[in-house]
Amino acid sequence: MEFPETLSAERRELIENAATQLQSEYGEGFLGMVLSGSAGRGLETERSDLDVLVVVSPELVDRPLTRNTELELLPVTLQHLEKLAVFGDDQWGYRWSYAWAPTLLDKTGGRIAQAVERQTRLSPEETLELLQQRLDAWINLTYRSLKSSRDGNLLAARMDAAEAISPFLDVVFALDGQVRPYSKYLTWSLQHHPLPSWPTDDLLETVEQYLAGNPEAIRQSLRRVQSYELPMVRETFAEWSAEQYDALRTP
Template sequence: MHITLGNTPEDTLAAFTARAAADPGVAGLVLSGSRVHEGMPTVHSDYDLHVILRDQHASPIAELDWFRSAHLDLVVIELAEFRTRGMPGRPDHFARYSYVHAQVLLDRLDGTIARILDEKRTLGATEARAAVDGWLDAYVNQTYRSLKSYRDGRPAMGHLDAAESVSHALEVLFALHRRVRPYNKYLQWELERQPLGEPRWDAGLLLPVVRRILADGDPPTQRTLFADIEEAARRAGHDPVLDAWGTELELLRHP
């Protein structure tokens, strides 16, 4: 199946969406990517479009899954798979953030596409609690390894562990607020437009901390971040995860 590119990405999107809307096998169309993040698109931005089919045999558009061009990127997916894509335990769990700000362009199922999207946009209470517990333990582990290496005179190895801890820390912070952690490209965008609720997590304060840890693993900066995360995690009732580390937490609190 062939897609004719228009003169602009907008032309290509309009032509394809009209074609898809005329196909009864298409249940919905969902736009994601930089185009749904105000201020993020550039002259190089294409349109990321999810085409949701009633089933894989419902439309010849199924052949276009993972079509890529300078104007349009397609994910063609069955409705049943769309329901679970990006959710915990799935091999494509990394795709979850792509739906957080996604826009419904077509919904032939009386709002079903929109309802599925809404389930993906935020973490459920049980899901968030499990996510915090898992990522918090991973974050403490990685920070402990880093500071232990600094203590033992292995700063290069400590720096590597510190850099890995940043990803875990961000997962914890967003999950504490039942938010899906954004892709790094959108981290500043998220913090500026939808702050995490405390001044210390604002873009102007958190991002310099992240950059410093990534730059050289600075132990005092790591300890400052840990203190803030520990306080927030305990306030949210995640003491068992932290207390399981016993006296080893002292290395994260004091040189």
């Protein structure tokens, strides 16, 4: 088994003991293990759960696993890991739970590791689908924030700017072909897997400025995204004409 360096010896032993028991109970139906949650990213605390995805053959996925108060074993099939939820599906929220999660044991010749890695990547088709749903939503919320800021309603400006952060990050990560991380893991993800098109410190500062409702920082983010050479981006911004939506561009 391969463990991340950040995992304690005690937790490694728990997982190794569980693997031995699973091998005994499921035999060839036990295909591998993936470390999820905070422990999988080196962010666990004393209160963090130890979540391990147990990859099993389909006929075993509904069989109850032995429970351990210190270790949460979550059965999944390889086919489930290899199936990609699309944006808007009820399973979409799980995409990032697999992203960058270390594979501890892979008895499938690498299919588990490949499936986990693929969950965090967006294909060009997936990127376009997400942008179709989130780019316009982000611009709309940003426009509302900037209008309120211009009109002196600073509370509304900050509230709309805060609401805009979610579609903003969806868009920014999608433009670099990645699924947006959960908020809890945003800093970790950017530090360990930085976006090619947006320096980590700059992006984190932009999020901070959104929360403060800073109109100039918000406009800078608009200009930055608008500069991407992608037809979908150009077409969406073209619909927000300068004459009708001047608040997007000027104080």
